Amino acid sequence: MKSTLTQLTAQFDQAIVAAFGPELTGTDPMLEPTTNPKFGDYQANLAMSLAKPLKNNPRAIASQIVEHLDVSALCEPPEIAGPGFINLRLRTDYLEQQLQQMQADPRLGIPPVAQPQRVIVDFSSPNIAKEMHVGHLRSTIIGDSIARVQEFMGHDVLRLNHVGDWGTQFGMLITHLQEACPDALEADSSVDIGDLVAFYKQAKQRFDTDDDFKTRSREAVVALQAGDDTATKAWKVLCTQSRQEFQKIYDRLGITIQERGESFYNPLLADVVKDLDTQGLLVEDQGAKVVFVDGFTNKAGDPLPLIIQKSDGGYNYATTDLAAIRYRTQQDGAQRVLYVVDAGQSNHFALVFQVAAKAGWIPDGVELTHVPFGVVQGEDGKKFKTRSGETVRLKDLLDEAVSRARADLERRIEAEGRQESESFIQTVAETVGIDAVKYADLSQNRTSNYIFSFDKMLALQGNTAPYMLYAYVRVQGISRKGNIDFDHLPDEARIHLEEASEFALARHLLQLDEVLDEVAQDLYPNRLCQYLFELSQKFNQFYDRCSVLQAPEPQRTSRLLLCDLTAQTLKLGLSLLGISVLERM
C-alpha cells in the first residue's frame, strides 16, 4: 500500500516543476496534517516559503501550484486559504478504499522498509550482583519499544544487554563469596547465595571496614583479570545468579534481550589502546593514558580528557564502549546503534563518539545515537525512593502496580455484581498493572524527567493503559455479543462512511503509517502513545454515537469492519510499545 503522503508529495513535485521549472525539483511541499479538521486532511505550507525566492505573493504561488496539481484520484479540489495554505481533503471513496486495504492486511498497509538496516539497540544494562531497580525501568521499557518499532519496520535488530559484569567491585564480591559461601564454588554446585542485594551490601561493608579484606579483594581483581580458575568460577556463580534474577523481570515484562556484558570486550581492550596510540591520539596525563577532545572542559576550565587506561593499568568503561563501537560496526555490521541510556551520560557519549570518530572507527553511513531519557522522580519531585529512603526494587514496583490494579478490579467486580474466576482476576490484574507501568513511562516525552505516580498510571480515565485496553475490550464485546468472527467477514463486505464520528475515526486510522515512520526515525514512543490515545477517544465517540450490531445492513457490516480495523490498530500499536491487550476486563 502506497502511503497517502508519498503519493501527494509526488504530485506536488510534478506540479511545482510544471509551474516554476525543473530547478525546483525535489522542493519539500511541506505537507502535514491540518491543524484543524475544517481545513481538510492535509495542508501544504510551501507557497509562503517560496514567496521570497520567486518574488511573488504566496497566494499567487499557491494558485499556480494548484493549477498544475493533479490529486483528483485522492482528494477533493484543493483550496487555497489564509496567507497561502493549500488545503486538501481526501475523497470519501479514497478513504474507504484505503481503510479496506488496511483491514485486509495483517501489517495494516504498512510495507517493510525497502532497505533494511542492521540496527543495534543497547538498553536495560543492569549490574551483576545488584538487583534491578527503578533506575533500570526507563531504559528497559523505552529500549524494548524502540527495538519493537525497528523490528516491525523490517530492520534487522540486535537487542543487546550491556550488563555491568566487570570492574573493580568484583574483587570484594568474589572474596566475600569465597569466604561466606565456599560451597558455591564446588565443582557442580548450584548453591543459591540468596538475596544478592544483601550479599552486595555485606561485601561492601566488609570492604569499607576491614583492611585485610580490602587487600584480599584487590588481589582477587588481579586474579580474575589473570584468568585464575577459582576467581573465574566465583565470578561466573555471581553472574549466573544475577542473570536468573534479571530473567524473571524480563519474563514478566515480556522482554527479550541478548546479554553481551562488558566482560565480552575484555580481549579487545588492549587493541583499542594500541590503535589510539599508533594514531598519536593517546596522551599520558597524571599517569593515565587519555585522549583530549575538543569542546569539553572540567571545573577548573582545563580541557577534559577521556580516560582510556587508568594509572594502575586498568581499563574503564570508556575503553569498553570504544571496543564495543569497533565490534558492533565491524563484526556485527551495525549501521545504526541506539544507546538507550539516561541523559546524565550525555557527556560521556559525546566524548566517546568524538574519540571514535577521531580514530576513524565510525564508517561512513553508520549512525551512533545516544537516546537519552530523564530521571524518575517521586511525586515530591525528588529522586524516586521508598518511604525509608531506599532505592525501589523493580520487582516491588511491579508487584505494587499489580496489586493496586487487582484492588481496583475487585472493587468493580463487586460493584457490578459480576462473578469472575480467580484466574481471570489474576490475569487481568497482572496485565493491567504491567501495562500501566509501561504506558505511563512511554507516554511521556522521554527527554524530560518522569514523575512516577501509581495513582495516575492506573487511573481508569485519561491517557492511561486501562483507558486504551478498555477501548479494545469494547470491540471484543461487540464480537462476543454478535457472534462475529472478524477473521471471516464476507469478502463482499464494504466500508461506507456516513456519520461524522465514522469519518473522524477513519481519518485517524489512516495516519498510522505516518506516525510509525516518525517514531522509527525520531525514537519518541510518546508520539505513538498520543496517536493510540486519540484513536481510542475517536473510537469511543464512534461507539457512543453509532450502534453497530443494531444497525441495518450494509451499515452494520461496514461498522464491523471499522471496529475490527480499530482493534487491529490498537493491538498492533500497543504491541509496538510492549503492551498486551485483553479480551475482557
Next chain:
RNA sequence: GGGCCAUUAGCUCAGUGGAUAGAGCAACCGCCUUCUAAGCGGUCGGUCGCUGGUUCGAGUCCAGCAUGGCCCGCCA
C-alpha cells in the same frame, strides 16, 4: 566556573517554523429500558519563565538573563 536538559492551564503533560496553543486530571453541569458508563457531551481554566533578535509568520530558531534538574579524571 563549564556543559547538557528543562520551564506551556491549579496539577501531570502534548505540541513537526504556519491559521483561533491542546489533552488528561482536578472542579462544576448533563447523558445508562440500547454492543461493558473503565464511556460520551458540556462549562471553567493561558503574559507558552523574562528580555531582545531572526522570519511573511516564533511556544517552536538564535542570543542574553532567571529558576530547577543532571553531569564535569582514573566507578559504571
